[in-house]
Amino acid sequence: MSHYVITYDVGTSGVKTCVYAIDESIKLVASSMEGYKLTILEGGGAEQEPMDWWHAMRRTTRQLLQSHDIAAEQIQGLSFCAQMQGLVLVDQHGEPLRRAMSYMDSRAVREHREGLVHGLRVSGMNLRKLAQSLIITRAVPASVKDPVWKYKWVQRNEPALFERVYKWLDVKEFLLHRCTGEFVMTEDSAYATLLYDPREGRKQFSARLCKLFGVAVEHMPKVVPSTAQVGKLTSEAAEALGLREGTPVFGGGGDAALIGVGAGAVAQGDTHIYLGTSGWVSTVVGKQILDAKHMIASIVGANTTGFHYFSELETAGKCLEWVKNHLALDEIGVYLEKKQISDSQESIHRSLYDYMMHAIKDVPAGSNGVLFAPWLHGNRSPFEDPNARGLFFNIGIDTGKTEMIHAVLEGICYHLRWQLEAQDLKVKTSSAIRLVGGGALAPLTCQMLADVLGREIETVDSPQNAGAIGAAVVIAVGLGCIASLDEAKQLIKVKARYTPNLANKAVYDHDFVVFKTLYRNNKKAFSMLNAQRNA
Template sequence: MSVYLGIDIGTSGTKTLAIRQDGTILASTTVEYPLDTPQPGWSEQNPEHWWQATVQSIREVLAAGKIAPADVKGIGLSGQMHGSVFLDRDKKVIRPALLWNDQRTTAECAEIESRAGGREALIGMVANPALTGFTAPKILWLRNHEPRNFERLTQVLLPKDYVRFRLTGEFATEVSDASGTLLLDVRKRNWSTALLEKLSLDAALLPKVYESEEVSGKLTKDVAAQLGLPEGVPVVGGGGDQAAGAVGNGIVRRGAISATMGTSGVVFAHSDEVQVDPAGRVHTFCHAVRGKWHVMGVVLSAGGSLQWYRNQLGQMESSVAKSIGQDAYEVLSAQAGQAPAGSEGLYFLPYLSGERTPHADPHARGAWIGLSLRHGRGHLVRSVMEGATYAMRDCLEIIKGMQIPVNEIRLSGGGARGKFWRQLQADIYGQKVCTINASEGPAFGVALLAATGTGAYKSVEEACDATIKVVDSVDANSTAVAAYNAAYPLYGRLYRSLKGDFADIARLVGSGK
């Protein structure tokens, strides 16, 4: 039996799963670790935690699945995008990694645009504008604010690529994750020498770039012994979590898009060509499918907004859920279902971590607007779910405006698990939504990449066709669609009305430093 491992180095934990060639999942486990916020707007992690979680999760999956080590034929890696691991000449980590949701680099983004010759010129070079979450501003932040650490710097790695280095001893990345550094020439699928020169950065700081299914290294003898696997197991390029998740959802051809409602939210569309939004509101990256690209809109606090509500305001619902043996989200969804579509004029702006698409505003903040004595807890929780889904629709509308076909929307993440939120998404998007037989996301996607790269399939498309099927669909309710189409334009105007106030709040509390 041939077995393939998929490893996803996430923000809250590392998931490892094992699949057979036909996509059957043999075992899956997740090992969690902390996230540090040393200052408002900062987000960091210790890369050693990723490595220890990888070792533990692999060993647990092998044991849980009763998998013979010799049966493991390939490993795929996915992970949170944009994070920066800084290594010195001894290949040791210099400081905690700066993560995708870190917002400290506003000044460095402005510096990049200036050095590049303006926003339009920058998009022309790397297909995207400078955003605080990306990797390039983090490198400049290190140079500007920690010059002694920058002097020690010899290598910059993305989170999954640091784990690759620990597994194989190789410095390598792949096109989908590298696209999110802002340093990749997305059209040519290699580092942008033009931008690196303008930023006065040495190309030697960056690893070799592979296609996502290409073998990038093999398990070293010492690590193989630590994991309980044979020496030399191939490790493929893998993918950034969004491209890998799209492979895991079968988004490998035009027409099908994914709407992933996790902590963050992502609307992801496959493209056979490089398609760029001139305003830079959505990202254009290389896909994890060889020679293909994707367009992606990102909502920083989608499911994360509901998680915040549960943790901070939903103690009663959590207690009730525990007493009746239900998940707290099921109780919250039932409560939301008691309020009508549109929450009777109550809006929630889900900008708890700033926002990326379409506003690219690190200072944006969450808000309830329209509260009255009429509103109760059901309205509050429903408005949070509606606000997160409106934000996802923002992404969808831009993609449609780029003339990218949207024939099928496949849901995944926490927003796909509950019937209520699936229906809510269909109603706000205004069209039928689907779910598939695979629900393990990026880890499943990179396991398929490992199977492809080691010869089990001829292409990523063939691997997806063999393992992924649509199993359910939800039609939009015409009455609710009409209500949301009437309410949605006002949702967009609320951000524009408050944009200046958000910036003033940031200055007041010092979060823009």
């Protein structure tokens, strides 16, 4: 008998609400999407209204139930997959005290410098704090974008508001409270604060680290497993969502924790790449490993039997969004107005991104020498620099939009190769790599990534929903449908495979050498142009 469940994929640009049927496999029954704003502020700020997430949840849930004639009583569980390392400060009633600071927020330069850099240093970091962090978490809050510095930024710059803080929550934890009234944080989100002790027998926020970084330990919520039932839908939440009071609500996980589950990359040594608004390379490992030089750490996932050796690209699909809005605008305007496009062509180009992919399909590998660096909002790995920015390199008099758009896609792939090669220095990544996220919907992107990496690329059904599928697997474990998250590999099958084109690979091998010089050669210029603006 099928179990009907609802998952919420809470991304940077919108909430995708999905109804799944779980039996021998996980089948998508219906889905609905609603977007919201990301506010970019001077000095590196990036914020969102927490209630925008909740209102999008509420409207999409009601819309799905009504349009697909699904009874509230049929829904047997809810869970979440969400963006991570946000800072949602709430009062004792769970009401947000200010807009949430996104994982992209890089304002806390002073707090980061004073909190981690001052004192006796190793690799530019305070020795005492470095040593304690490595002992307890096997990671360090070395990025200005790590949430502890956002917390300290609010403490310094908004002291009256800070006095009213009751709990520090992440994105989905705020929504879990709206649903159940419980203040909790799943283990993966707790670890992402870099104040959590994941060692066996501890598994709680570290009072020592909180004191070391000046965080009030009472601000931290109770920690629960991703598959735990956090609580049941309150009457108020049930009325808002159009669901049954008492519906079980499970912890879920952050996107970095659950997208790998939804990709079926759950066994030790499995590597997956995510291409959404952000991007990353993640490999399942059996123990915690840290590469401080390349800013790669082993993070706690939804499945706590292993870790994710994880390196992030801040702006991946965001670069394509930028291209759509600012570079391809004239062509897209032509498309929208249906000029010079036949009905047959129009039926092929179901979205603007499909149209862009069609427009660049004949551009040769290497984009006729044009390179693009995808660091539109700084970068984390394999180098940490909030001042880094995107750039086009080697534009010629004959360069057109198609070459530039193609180069943007290649630049994202080059950066992912850089991260993959950095991971290979410490662990063995898989020869076949699962690609998920919206980027995996385009065969051109899949083949290009195979060519750039020189690896086989595998895709799954509905790759853009990998996080939501991972959340459905969490519910399946919570309801007892399957024994553990390890069984995701049997539920999620490969849909398509892409093998490297050796002629294209030769071009990419040559140009990749130049790509890696772009940051080193421009690091000083980035600082001169942006350090003052980000201060």
